[in-house]
Amino acid sequence: MALQVDLPEKDCLLQNYPLRSVLSAPGPSAPSSSLSSPGVIMSFASRPAGASRRLALAVIATSALMAVLDGSIVTVAMPSIQSHLGFSSAGLSWVVNSYQLAFGGLLLLAGRLGDLLGRKRVFLAGMALFVAASAVAGAATSPAMLVAARFGQGVGGAASSAVSLGILVTLFTEPRERAKALGVFAFTGAAGASIGQVLGGVLTDALSWHWIFMINIPIGLATLAAAVKAIPADRGAGLRSGVDVLGALLVTGGLMLAIYTVVGTATAGWTSARTLGLGTLSALLIAGFFGRQATAAAPLMPLRILRSRGVAGGNAVQLLMIAAMFAFQIVVALDMQKVLGYDATRTGLAMLPAAVAIGAVALGVSARLIARFGARTVLVAGLVLLIGALALLLRMPTHAHYVPDLLPTMVLIAGGGLAMPAAAGLGMSGAREQDAGVVSGLFNTTQQIGAAFGAAVLSTLAAGRTAHLLRAGHDPADALSSGYHVAFAIGVALLVAALLVAVFGLRGVGSGSDAPEAAGDADTAEAPRQTTSGLDLAPTA
CATH class of the missing domain: 4.10.860 (DNA Excision Repair, Uvrb; Chain A)
Known part of the structure; x- marks a missing residue:
């Protein structure tokens, strides 16, 4: 999940675009080695059959898709919401910011509650709250009512998102299965961004803005019903263990x-x-x-988890990568609309090849490549492709043509389908099962921080460049394009930094050679390490 920032037109050129649609990476995964440990506090009673696990994966992927759609779909309807409910220009930003404050601020706490109360219980409660808040948002008759409902959506979204990947990796314990499941998650994030932009315009024009929230009700209720059946009950450590x-x-x-x-x-x-x-x-x-x-x-967050190079390095790569991808998902879309003259629907369709490319790689080859070469190697390869994708945008002319100037980037952005599942696996490679919820929350929190950082830095510097050129008398289209090029250059620099972290900071992680420090505790430091298919796993408790 990524952050959306509302940027007033008079102050900044980047307005009303969702960062939660920016390569919404899958959350972290818990190590399979800890699942069979007798010292684990929380475990599923039994491992469900393949069909049930696939249904559970569909449930988790759908909940993630709803979260991504909820970010990108809202921005298209902002003008209609403002005129219908009478929002002021400043107040309108709280339709976005109230969600992000709740979501980003509660992820870490929600993840820990999943460890204590049980992940299924927290997931179901979060989904139920998200659906209820969506109904209130769709029926809103005043600005205050809508902002409060959006805050409720953020609380519910944080609860379900913080534990969903912990559930997934507990179900999919075999490394290749887990890599495939993470690939599905990567695909839902990429697809949801483009689908949301198209669907938001269609729903708003054909029905009304109310339906961008109401659509969550039938989907959410169906997801809840399936989750009750497909997700096995788990036992948390309990609040008596201390909060x-x-x-x-x-x-x-x-x-x-x-x-x-x-x-x-x-x-x-x-x-x-x-x-x-x-x-x-x-x-x-x-x-x-x-x-x-x-x-x-x-x-709330045992500091031992930060002694794992996989956790620390994976989170650092995640933060830099999400910050950089603001330059692709949002700035490219702005260039299409403000410079090339695309409408919202055409922009969404133009971005679809990127979602298809990421999905094809994430679903088709990422698991096999991670199994063969290791997660770190695949992460490095994915980051190199992403650097190439943004570097190509630096040569894009003001009046660009789609096929020669933009389509190559849409193809190379498939590197995200390699980098996202690999970063997720590495980000949890040193965690134990009883900490999976809080480390999942940590991973999603760094995603939020990266998104906020990317939005603020890239948009401010790009807007400053554009304003400078406009004052100097340059053509507005040229000034906008030049500002966007600043964002592309910063995005490349951030991805290069992520690549350096992956190459040097994660050396040995994901290849079976990193030290037993990952577990962090003296009582586990001497336990034998287990590695399978390139995913470095923590010692059992």
């Missing part, structure tokens, strides 16, 4: 405040007193959270 209330307050407040600070840079600027003051406060809260985790008897 770090202070840690939860610190990290939730810090993350929400950080997101609120970043989305406000579009109007307040990076050096304003507001940005510096709130940014400092959010940093202090998050620092206090880490200090608390070092001393808490039952920490």
Whole structure:
């Protein structure tokens, strides 16, 4: 899931485009080696049959698709929502920001609750809340009602998203099966971005903006019914094992405040007193959270998980990659509409080849390549393709033609179908099963932070370049195109940084040679390591 930032037209050229549609990467996976450990606190009673597991995968993929659609579909309907409900220009941004504050701020806490209460229980509760809030949003008659409903959607989305991949990797314990399941997840994220842009325009024009929320009701109810049947019950550690209330307050407040600070840079600027003051406060809260985790008897996020190079490196790659892909999914779409004159529907259709390319690679070959060459090697290859895709955009002329100037990028962006499943597997390669929920929440949280960073930095610098050229008397189309090229260049730089982390920071991870430090605890440091098909697995508890 990625962040959407509303950027006023008068202040910035990047307006009303969803970052949750930016290569929404699959969440992390729990290591299969820990599933059979006698020390595991949480485990499924029995491993369901293949048909039931496939149904569970469909349920999880559908919930992810709904989340991605919910981000991209809303932006197309923003003008209709504003005119119908009487939103002010400033207030309209809260249709987006209220969701993102709840979603991004609660992922880590929701993941830990899944470990304590049971992932199925948290998933079902989150889906139910998301559907109920969607019904309220679709029936909204005032700005306050819609903003409150969007906040509720964010809470529900955080709960279901934070634990869904923990459920998936517990069901799919064989490495190649797991890689295929992660490929399905990568495909749903890529496809949902383009489908949402097309579907949002169709629903709004043919029916009304209310239906961009109402469509979640039948899909969500069907998903809930299937989830009750397909997802086996699991037993969490229980609240009696301890809940770090202070840690939860610190990290939730810090993350929400950080997101609120970043989305406000579009109007307040990076050096304003507001940005510096709130940014400092959010940093202090998050620092206090880490200090608390070092001393808490039952920490919300055990710091041992960060001693795994797979977890630390995978999250770093995820953050940089999602930040960089703002330059593709959003800036390319803006170029099509503001410079080339495409409407929303045509833009969505023009982006479909990228979704198809990512899906073909993620579903067709990623699992086999990870099994043969290892997750780290596949991640590196995927990042190289993504760098090439964005580098091609640097040569795109102002009045570009689709086939020679844009289609090659749409093809090379298939590298995301390699990088996303590989990064997800590596990001959880050092986690234990009883920590799968919180590490899943951590992985999704870094995705949110990366999206916020990418949106704020790329949009601000691109808008600054465009404004400078307009003041100098340049043609508006040329000024916009030049600003977009700045975003493309920054995207390339971020992907190069991600590549360096993958090459040097993840050396030995995913190939079976990294040290037993991944588990982090003295009582497990000497346990034998298990590696299968290139996925480095933590020692059993």
